[in-house]
Amino acid sequence: MGKIIAVVSGKGGTGKTSFTANVGLALAALGKNTLCLDCDITLRNLDLALGLTDKALMDFSDVIAGRCSLSDAAADHPKYPGLHLLTAPLSPGGQLDVTDEQMRQLLDQVRQEYDYCLIDAPAGLGQGFRLATGCADCVVVITTTDASALRDAQHTVMLLDKRFTTESLFLVVGRVQKKLLRALHSTIDDAMDAAGLPLLGVVPEDGDVPYALNRGIPLRDINYYAARAYENIARRITGHQVPLMRI
Ligand SMILES: Nc1ncnc2c1ncn2[C@@H]1O[C@H](COP(=O)(O)OP(=O)(O)OP(=O)(O)O)[C@@H](O)[C@H]1O
Numbered sequence: 001m002g003k004i005i006a007v008v009s010g011k012g013g014t015g016k017t018s019f020t021a022n023v024g025l026a027l028a029a030l031g032k033n034t035l036c037l038d039c040d041i042t043l044r045n046l047d048l049a050l051g052l053t054d055k056a057l058m059d060f061s062d063v064i065a066g067r068c069s070l071s072d073a074a075a076d077h078p079k080y081p082g083l084h085l086l087t088a089p090l091s092p093g094g095q096l097d098v099t100d101e102q103m104r105q106l107l108d109q110v111r112q113e114y115d116y117c118l119i120d121a122p123a124g125l126g127q128g129f130r131l132a133t134g135c136a137d138c139v140v141v142i143t144t145t146d147a148s149a150l151r152d153a154q155h156t157v158m159l160l161d162k163r164f165t166t167e168s169l170f171l172v173v174g175r176v177q178k179k180l181l182r183a184l185h186s187t188i189d190d191a192m193d194a195a196g197l198p199l200l201g202v203v204p205e206d207g208d209v210p211y212a213l214n215r216g217i218p219l220r221d222i223n224y225y226a227a228r229a230y231e232n233i234a235r236r237i238t239g240h241q242v243p244l245m246r247i
Contacts, residue, residue: 002033002111005118005237006136008160010152012123014142015174018209020120021049022227025218026234028083032115035074038088039132040122041096047087050077051216056087064102070109079218084114088128095127100134107135116237125159133160138168140200144175157196170200172233177205201233202244 007016017040024036037060038046047053055075058068063086070086077083089096110117121132133139139160143153153171160169206226212219220227232242 002114003116003138003237004107004111004136005116006039006121006132006139007118007142008121008129008133008139008156009123009142009149010125010156011143011146011149014144014149015172015203015209016123016142017046017049017120018213019140019142019172019174019203019230019233020046020118021213022209022219022230023234023237024050024083024116024118025077025080025220026227026231027116027118027237028077028080029220029231030234030238031082032238033082033084033113035084035086035110035114035117037086037110037117037119039119039128041088041091041128042122044088044090046120047075047085048216049213050083050085051218052077052085052087053216056085059087059089060106061089061096061098064098064106070106070113096131098131100130103131104135125156133163138170139164140170140172141197142172142174145173154196166197169197171197172201172203173199174203175205176202199244200236201229203229203233 007020009016020036024034027034036046036050038044047056052075058073062068063070063073074084074086119132119136122128141153141156143149157169204226206223208219208223209226212222220231235242
């Protein structure tokens, strides 16, 4: 039975799409059959991040409506055979004619066919967030060390707390800058205290992340700094004990 992991933040731009693409790649490289599912129904861009725009022609609403099968809609990554993308429908108004029950049925099928599914949720707490978290087995809340991102992460956790046990909610602190190194431990501790969640990983700020994301190139093919942070997270997700990397 596969595991469904929703990737959320509250505040936009904290690194959810980068996380989903790169942890998805790392899980596939570890031999796990992995589906990256874009739930950002207003501003999807996971297809760009994975370089799969030309291949992801059907979206998750097509599967729900029975217009195609899950395996037909899921685009295969040409280089990482275990990596697949199910893209989001575009709904400029931000509302989609998909019910929570339909999403539950889709995710039940995903659990049968994949080892892991990472759901890239949109910023905010609207329908996309609800669909992403409604049937997830666990949730990763991504924040940066900015006060506003921490506050939004806190609000997000308060909402999720009612539905998830503390063993199924995790924190990732993204875009951590080297210049914060001396204050890093207190900064990360503050983030953990603010969100009240255990830490799944820390991702450094690295110029190669936007470079790879914009070109749809796997980060791990050009960089072994930030890519290693995502790989460590993937290993933790698969149950390994991996120490936090030095930033
Ligand atoms: N570790 C990093 N180092 C440097 N830049 C990063 C890092 N992570 C993300 N970025 C950049 O920050 C921007 C936002 O990242 P990303 O799209 O992954 O965030 P998001 O949370 O999915 O955004 P949104 O809320 O808009 O969906 C992008 O330009 C991305 O390249």
